[in-house]
Amino acid sequence: MAGSSFGTIFKLSTFGESHGIAIGGVIDGVPANLELDFEVIQSELDKRKPGQSAIVTQRKESDKVQFLSGIFEGKTTGAPIGFIIPNENQKSNDYAHLKEAFRPSHADFTYQEKFGIRDYKGGGRSSARETASRVVAGAIAKQMLQSVGVRFSTYVDQIGKIQLNSADFYQSELIESNIIRCPDAQVAAEMEELIRTVRKDGDTIGGAIRCVIENVPIGLGEPVFDKLHAELGKAMLSINAVKGFEIGSGFEALTMRGSEHNDLFNTDGTTKTNHSGGIQGGISNGMPISFRVAFKPVATLMQSQESITIQGEAIELEGKGRHDACVVPRAVPIVEAMAAITILDFYLRNKSIHL
Amino acid sequence: MAGSSFGTIFKLSTFGESHGIAIGGVIDGVPANLELDFEVIQSELDKRKPGQSAIVTQRKESDKVQFLSGIFEGKTTGAPIGFIIPNENQKSNDYAHLKEAFRPSHADFTYQEKFGIRDYKGGGRSSARETASRVVAGAIAKQMLQSVGVRFSTYVDQIGKIQLNSADFYQSELIESNIIRCPDAQVAAEMEELIRTVRKDGDTIGGAIRCVIENVPIGLGEPVFDKLHAELGKAMLSINAVKGFEIGSGFEALTMRGSEHNDLFNTDGTTKTNHSGGIQGGISNGMPISFRVAFKPVATLMQSQESITIQGEAIELEGKGRHDACVVPRAVPIVEAMAAITILDFYLRNKSIHL
């Protein structure tokens, strides 16, 4: 049963494989009569695309989005927005050696077993290339949310053991001031150094992204299953390579006592601390929403690895191709896109709470 | 817009407030013609209920489930199973002092703001009492999964800073051999000691639960949004007091290199390590599924706390009533129930992959 849609009112359905003709999506439930800035949408896509800096994969994709419907004279009409991003890089020969092979910690084995068939070129449907469609939808969602005051700050919080010691809301300019997308230049430099070292070893490294969202209206989130942070968690865990999610105090809450952890109220309804991460009982409380997402190291190595074929024979997989030593900086726009889609969906869901 | 349902094929809808007439639910999409063991279902509920040991709340609820439909001569008919659990404890006077007050880090404020009205008795709909309905559905799901070989091991992994140093699959007998539900008697004793200390202080403490699931068929999970671990993450994050979720290596993956983290294959398709936690590309790979869930300390303290009223006046909230110093042991059956509902739902979803 299909799982290619996300959202209930603002609903994105994506399609497309890494080396197919095009990837794309349909966004249904788009609020009507709103003007879109297409340059901003494209610039979000550019943040995710390969080849943007020395430390990422040099695969060439211009990643130009084409809108096919749902927009009339620059405005949304309420009809579904269909869009495609053509794949320019369809050199299928690069992947002939993977036709019969299962790459370790990739989805090759599970797709083959589940579907009985798989598009092995560049990971096919399991490729993170699919997330470009999410960035398009997220960029639209973000524009709509900005018009009601919601603001996002998403940045690299950790690479390997190097961590930023702050969970503040940083301006986009600061985040984009270095190729790591870490708002502290000093920490960013250390992270970059680590990635370069790992890359030289033909190895990869994981990291974490923090997302802080300000000005979220009070009341978003639908108990008891569709709690706001539950859906944010699902949104993040659906991104390739994500292994963990925590909201507010997160795993640190384990070691805290209730008397430390409780967020006491100011008389205006704000709280003195924000261990809740902006959400109480699954509903936004007006404080900044803050969560952290853990990414594992990329599975594709520039080293040879032992593996097996479809027939179960042991083989040696060589490391070749154009790959990222660390995807975390490129994942920043994806995390922000999924957060924006989720928040906008709950914003729209909240409209039917009262008659 | 409503959020009281979970699952797509095996679908649970719950209703009911902490101090209303009854809580309950409807399970739709139940596979037909299967025999149910009602004693086992009740025994799962008993694991969650209050008053079961010296360290938990002494609120008296017998928590007897009554099935109203969907079962004929002991077997499921494929029709929806409706059930209720009557609330015996409806002493509403206990809560008169909360009518106008917002308790810190509870959902009082957000429910009032969102809905413009709230059932303040015992937290109303936001009370963890609702999770009893999940345990009923989970117990049914677990019986069905057991008949196809799937087995669960869910236990307390951490209380405060005291952590079990193992992620093994433990037998239920071992887990149930102490009131903490930690399979290591020595560690459990330390945890119990910690909870008693915290309780004496009128304070509370958080913890973590690990769930290990064996024999999950290969192929469960629906790319790209409904990845198996994304839905498991949502399931867990929808449980009261949960602040974090990690699958397999989880947040530890941050500091690992790809060459360490990759799970190399054996020639039979199993893997030599299991950092993936039994899921690759969002699809189960046949290895044990292993995840960890973080619970914050309970927000209700037996200490007085500063707070505010609906009118925004500062007040002093006294600590009274019957409350848990640590909910983590009682949350074990809830985590297992939500895991079972999720796995069964994906098991049924997977049936339509082929014509």
Next chain:
Amino acid sequence: MAGSSFGTIFKLSTFGESHGIAIGGVIDGVPANLELDFEVIQSELDKRKPGQSAIVTQRKESDKVQFLSGIFEGKTTGAPIGFIIPNENQKSNDYAHLKEAFRPSHADFTYQEKFGIRDYKGGGRSSARETASRVVAGAIAKQMLQSVGVRFSTYVDQIGKIQLNSADFYQSELIESNIIRCPDAQVAAEMEELIRTVRKDGDTIGGAIRCVIENVPIGLGEPVFDKLHAELGKAMLSINAVKGFEIGSGFEALTMRGSEHNDLFNTDGTTKTNHSGGIQGGISNGMPISFRVAFKPVATLMQSQESITIQGEAIELEGKGRHDACVVPRAVPIVEAMAAITILDFYLRNKSIHL
């Protein structure tokens, strides 16, 4: 895969069998902070219940609804409303003769074949008794819609060949002034006479119900699949014994030319005729919504009929028990309930069209 829920925002899930412990439902997505008139809800149920007049089945059911949740101090809280209607009539011996038999034009055969098991008592889940739960939800929906001005007029339009020659909006008092629920006393008398004749023969007869809805706001309905009349059609066709649905001109449109059929505009946006039945392009246009629903004759006869057993042996089924010669008058509140649920759902769906 389950089919026991209806609606997307205002969502009803029902459960329960004809002769089980209770039937009931959960309504999720109920707008918050609205007062309910419980006597009105019960009186709607009374219109549907058996034994209300000489021409309907004399099965005794008091059909008292009990609300379990979602209501606090007489008002909706936004939490799901759970409710049950206990079955008083559980004399299962009445149905022992049907354990092995398939009744013609009932669902006995298809349920047995689909599920491999069936609750044969009184038709089990396939009994029209389930529709009592729809009447409860519909009565709630209707109250909410009334508060925004929407009004319903639902009545018997045809029994056998006797038809009312009008599609007007009639007041409830007129409709309820006779046991047929036909607003023209003369026509109603003829219909009653026909039903009595058919009944004496141990036979049954079909009929049609018309529903006219005034003051529906312009703009309800979601292209392209969830057109307002498409969902109304589904709602009606999901009612037991319904064989046809037509909106506005309906099947008469077949023989009309476009120049006759087109509804020309007045300058205020209303139309001079209403062949569209209040819906254009799937969206309400502010004119009265008007549709007609065809019911087949009841399948249970007071005559003996040839049939077969589960084993495929020919048998003679005797006509016995307490049954309706014509269900159409009792189906009036069901049609109105499903219409109200549908309209309210679209009313709420329309709230997210604009940011």
Next chain:
Amino acid sequence: MAGSSFGTIFKLSTFGESHGIAIGGVIDGVPANLELDFEVIQSELDKRKPGQSAIVTQRKESDKVQFLSGIFEGKTTGAPIGFIIPNENQKSNDYAHLKEAFRPSHADFTYQEKFGIRDYKGGGRSSARETASRVVAGAIAKQMLQSVGVRFSTYVDQIGKIQLNSADFYQSELIESNIIRCPDAQVAAEMEELIRTVRKDGDTIGGAIRCVIENVPIGLGEPVFDKLHAELGKAMLSINAVKGFEIGSGFEALTMRGSEHNDLFNTDGTTKTNHSGGIQGGISNGMPISFRVAFKPVATLMQSQESITIQGEAIELEGKGRHDACVVPRAVPIVEAMAAITILDFYLRNKSIHL
């Protein structure tokens, strides 16, 4: 809230406007590893396209579908199938006169009122052009169903008052042997004559389509709301210009007695008559499914008509452009496509009835 998706497991989402860049869709939940015949898909589209005979609109569209994803080496992969049909006819000047006008019995008024904006070119999203995407998905569904033996026979049953007096299953060759798609050559000729007469008058005429489906497995349909004929009814009523739907005996059931209407069993479980139309209790019983769909006359006339502008001023609309005097022959592949999508979806839904 969005309504551009149909189906639960085999799920089609469409996008696109009449005169936009392209229309298209995404089909999610496609069973994996099945070979597709692309020529057959295109030939279904050709049956729907304009300009195919003298009696239909002469708008030029080659309607060539391009598949973008979900297919690998000619087989489905289980990933979503994205496809587009470029619009060749984008002469927007044709529609400048409609920018400010509302056409009678079109969706111009309701779209403008609902969304506050509308793409007025050729009806934008409300145009029947959207149904081409349904035909693509239906052609895929039909191929899959054919592989399990299900066969469709869909034909014109009535134009104006001229009706075919048979509800048989006709072979495709017979149906396609004339431009009316009526399997009786004599009746077809009368229908064609009528359409030509109406056309000469600058007028339009309605009609009905019958669909007969053989070899549907017993057991499809999900009580109580998702009855097979309820979903078929919704599918049909979602097609442009449809005003009515009836299953089996349909509106004729009104005048029948139960003793006539009941379908008595043969000892093999088949029935002697088929007033039920192949569905009992909402579940297929193995007999041919037979339903009829009523289409109103096309609203666009080649005559001048009175109408109003957005500002509420009375205007005279001239009849010009390229339009159908009767859409019913071109609607045959649309009806069949929606039927196939519905049946396949229920076929897949039925797979999870048993564990």
